[in-house]
Every structure is written in C-alpha cells, then in structure tokens.
Amino acid sequence: MTQLPAAQQQTAQPAQGALKPSGSGRALYGGKSTRRITVRDLAAAKERGEKWPMLTAYDALTASVFDEAGIPVMLVGDSAGNCHLGYETTVPVTLDEMTMLAAAVVRGTSRALIVGDLPFGSYQEGPVQALRSATRLVKEAGVGAVKLEGGERSHRQIELLVESGIPVMAHIGLTPQSVNAMGYRVQGRGEEAAAQLLRDAKAVQDAGAFAVVLELVPAELAAEVTRVLHIPTVGIGAGAETDAQVLVWTDMLGLTGGRVPKFVKQYVNLREVMGGAVKAFAEEVVGGTFPRDEHSVH
Structure with a gap:
C-alpha cells in the first residue's frame, strides 16, 4: 500500500455541524419498519461498524423488489444511461431523465433511502446551478438525498446543498462523468495519486457530505480512507473494507450483456x-x- 504522510493517517474528527447518529440501533439491512431510512441511520451504522448494501434502481417495479428484500439505500444512478437508455456513457443523461426515473423509484418504495444522481452538466457551473438541479430532484422526484461526482473541485457545491438542507453523497475515485478526461482505469495508485484521493475524501466530508462512494480504488487505499473518515464509505471495485458496497443491479443480476467489470459478482x-x-x-x-x-x- 502507498504510505501516506503521518498527518494524513490520523483519524478525522467530525466536522462542525456534521450529522450525528440517531442512536436508534436498528439494523439497516432487512429491518421491518416502513419508516424511510435517513442519513442519520447511516451515521449510526458507521458508529456500530455495521456494513450495508446499496443497489442502483431505475424504475418502480424493480425498486419495489429491492425494497421488499430489505435493501436500505438505492441509487438512481446516471448509469441508467448505459443500462436503460442506450447511451454509450453516462455523459448524455439529462436532468429531466434523472428526475423521471428517480420519481418512479420513490413511488415504488416505502423504506429505502433514495439517492438521486446529478447528471453531467447539472452542477459543474457552480453551487447555484447545483442547488437548482438538486432542488428539482428533491421537490419533483421526492428523493431523500442527491449524489454528485468530484472531491475538492465539488467542495463548494456540496457545501451549499448541505447548508440548504439537501443531504449529499459524494463520489470520488473513478468518476464516470469524467470518462473523456480520465478513461476507465483505477484511481489512487502511487503516492501522489493516493494523497490526492485522501484530500478529496476529506474535502467532501468537510463540506458536509453524509457518505462518499469510492469507485475503482485500490483496496488498501479504500481501507485507509474508511478508517480516516467519520462518514460512511461506499465501495464499488474498492475492496472489502468500506462501510458499504454498491453494484449496478443489471450487472449483479446478469442482465447486462457482454463484459462486466472485474469487481462485479453475478448472482444470477x-x-x-x-x-x-x-x-x-x-x-x-x-x-x-x-x-x-x-x-x-x-
């Protein structure tokens, strides 16, 4: 594993104003209550050391199956562009499309926390654009949180959304919306890249994100990030030591044709x-x- 500077190896303390756990103690996966999971429940699970699963969902019927199975968090990802809309990448996905898909998932569920993706071009201009876009997903689709890509570069966007009362899940490592710039390759290899990824993780935490997705990151580095942060980490191709794991449901259930990423396990x-x-x-x-x-x- 890349050796990180000593100052960066200290366990982070909760940022001022950060969410505190609800203390309910109820398990995230398989719980019987129909109350919606909240970001406070995820914070409590982090304190308990409880791991939890997350799946993507793009329609009401599929989401209802996952909800009945006890999946506590669903991501209405812009991966819908590849999986359902026929695009080659996530870049063409629009906010209108994400709003429609997210609303369907919300209608099909009663317990899971639904996180809506902010698609490419809907937040890069700055915090005000990000707030306008996120507000649409919250008001029109009914999501409980939004997700956006980027570490330090998205700090101001995350900060304004959180100040405005919109919970934010961050996404660092491989960020598919930046495929034209970085391609599909492992992120965080080497001392400099590892240090940057850790800075990105701390930046989104300091901005108020309630969780962070680590995509295609070396397992050792993801484990270190998970230890350093007080917010949950969600791994996808990032090893077994993150607090949660997410997969694209069409990959996990074998509906995707052709090759799938190495980190995918096909259950059927x-x-x-x-x-x-x-x-x-x-x-x-x-x-x-x-x-x-x-x-x-x-």
Missing part, C-alpha cells in the same frame, strides 16, 4: 432466464399451443 444470469422464457412463449405462439382454453375468456 437474468439475461439467460428472460431469454429462455421469451423463446418458450414465441415457440408456443408459433406452434399454436398458446393460448389454451384456460388462458381464454368465454
């Missing part, structure tokens, strides 16, 4: 299951065996 091949069912339906229609009398109205 849903693409194969669906393809088999579709072929069975088509063959019965062509062969005249569907519909039978029990599927007909008289």
